[in-house]
Amino acid sequence: MIAELGHFALILAAVVAVVQAIVPQVGAAKRWGGWMAMAEPAAVLQFALVALSFAALTWAFVTSDFSLRLVTLNSHTLKPMIYKISGVWGNHEGSMLLWVLILAGFGGAAAVFGGNLSDTFRARVLAVQATVGVAFYGFILFTSNPFTRLASPPMDGQDLNPLLQDPGLAFHPPFLYLGYVGLSMAFSFAVAALIEGKVDAAWARWVRPWTLAAWVFLTIGIALGSWWAYYELGWGGFWFWDPVENASFMPWLFAAALLHSAIVVEKREALKAWTILLAITAFGFSLIGTFIVRSGVITSVHAFANDPERGVYILGILAVFVGGAFLLFAVRAGAMEAKGLFATVSRESALVMNNVLLSVASLLVFVGTVWPLIAELALGKKLSVQAPFFDTAFTPFIVGLAVILPVGAMLPWKRAKLGRSLRAVAPAAVLALAALGLVWAVQSGRSLLAPVGIALAVWIVAGGVLDLMSRTGRGPLAGRMGRLARLPRADWGKFVAHSGLGVTILGVAAITAWQVEDIRVAQTGQPYEVAGFTIELQGVERVQGPNYFSTMAEIAVRREGAEIAVLHPEKRVYPVQAMPTTEAAIRNGLWRDIYVVIGDEQAAGGWAVRTYIKPFANWIWGGCILMALGGFISLSDRRFRLAAGARRARAEGVPAE
């Protein structure tokens, strides 16, 4: 009964979305206030209905209602409660329901917080958002209904893929979706602006927080996925350039470009057409990502239940929305005359370079991802484009970005003197070169990877500090410190997020260059050395978990005789899915992780044990957290809050006059 209620609520939400897509759009064109005013209640109602539908599905999972096909396929009564809940989106149908829930949530938020938009613009934004919604409701209801019943329900379910039974995976998809779907707001704003024929600073001030929020969520989602792969897959890889990872990385890069170009529109009313184009492209790539993930046209380690028919539907959505938006853009681009001019050396130009590098890097990832498909279809050749290619081809772009970042961030708007800005960041350059020399001297290998990565990190962070200090003016240090604390939050957000990029670059470079791998047969009670650490296998026992059996080893790690950790790596078997998983045991540290994995028992006695020393591993995700934190700090800036307040005050003031 509750499942039928959920299904019915979903259908109602689709109907509301159809109304919301048409009525306010017509109202805005004809200037009919009543029709436009329908948008907000419709957006809120639509969200409430999807939320009800999602709650119904969650209820079915929590109560293990095996009369639902989806619950039978993805759940089990013995599964811990958190994975019963995360199991709702640990499958195709449920994850698409989460997708529309978030889509409607963003629409509802725009309706509630959109008081300071003009009536026609708000109506158009919500109508476009609902149009995207209609397409996805159709997708769910016609190809992926989560509420399908089984004629004869089984006694118990088939359990969730054990790899997905993990806290990291419980939160990874929702954050990714918040990011993917959040970009739909940027898309809706861009298309509404094209229909309205007006792009100005106020528009950019509106688009930026939504894009920033989407980008922050995407950052967290990608970082969670990377961290999960690191500890779960048993050898500590953190990024594989797998098509599904690339699918999330491309919109992330475009969203990062969009964030920066929207600053130029907001401050200087330049780059309008480009910013609109980026907003469309960013969401377009999140749709391409959905297509890659759901269609299965490109082989990936992420084994989703995929289906070519669904792929065709998503390709259709992609073609209609992105194609339509580009067409609209071609017709209306002329209306977006740039107001602000800028010289070749200026903050604007630096941000243009940022955009070129980010966009080209993203397109490069795209070409690499789809090339095997194109080669097979057009040339009849089966070939692979995998991690080594991306490492080689992508890295120069990140290095380029990191090199120009501190200079560009300090250049004045409109017209700058390069010499003056270069002098201002010179101390950071000296520090970075010193770091490069020092690291080169102390490391044993001849690889430039780690020295360059660490120098870039120092360059970015020190450059950021100089930038902040330069904004506090002159005078005694105490006064400057006071002013430092009172700088706008946006400045601090910029510093924190950019530093996060530096920290991540450092982590990736250090772990890639310096990690140590040791694979051997370990005998109980016979210690051995790995990179200065003494590892001793102390015993192996078999234990039983709630829904798995485990072989658990006890491994002591000592350094200079002192015990620093006792680790318990496991090998688990989930009997319902007959699937083994490895659970690495990791001693996390600021400077290095000690990562041990237990393998098979050897015929001649002893166990296979793998030990990895991974320097600066946590800096990779620490940097991501800083990037996301910087985004949040920037989101809380006064001007985003004030813009809302000022408009309201004026609106209230008018009748009194």
Add this chain to the structure above:
Amino acid sequence: MRRAGWLIAAVFALALPALALDPSEMLDDPVLEARARGLDHELRCVKCQAESIASSNADWARDARREVREMIAAGATDQEVRDAFLRNYGDFVLMNPPASGWNLIVWLAGPALLLAGLGVVIAAQRQRNAARGPEALDPEEEARLKELLGEDG
């Protein structure tokens, strides 16, 4: 309790796929083993989704690792190992597409797209400057821009 014990025994009796590289597969000579591991990362497990034979647990990957080590132990060079796999399984077995023929497109995509992007930016800037007239940059500034772009690209 006895039943649980029986169940555990039954589960462990199932043949479990081994972790990627097992100590029993490794060559005794650390130099040769290091070369073999380098090659493991260049060769794709053709029966898997998108993994190298270094990280895959599949039987095919284990056989391929054994083949790599047998060839190296028999004195083959890295290139001879690559060529042997290429002959047997085609381009698909290499993690990187070969840098020849049509595949140059994917290798040159990065630099070509970057040049195109810079071209668009410079053209747009020229247009703006032309519209602005006298305020356009002097040659000295142009040279500085080139210098900056050259360093970054």
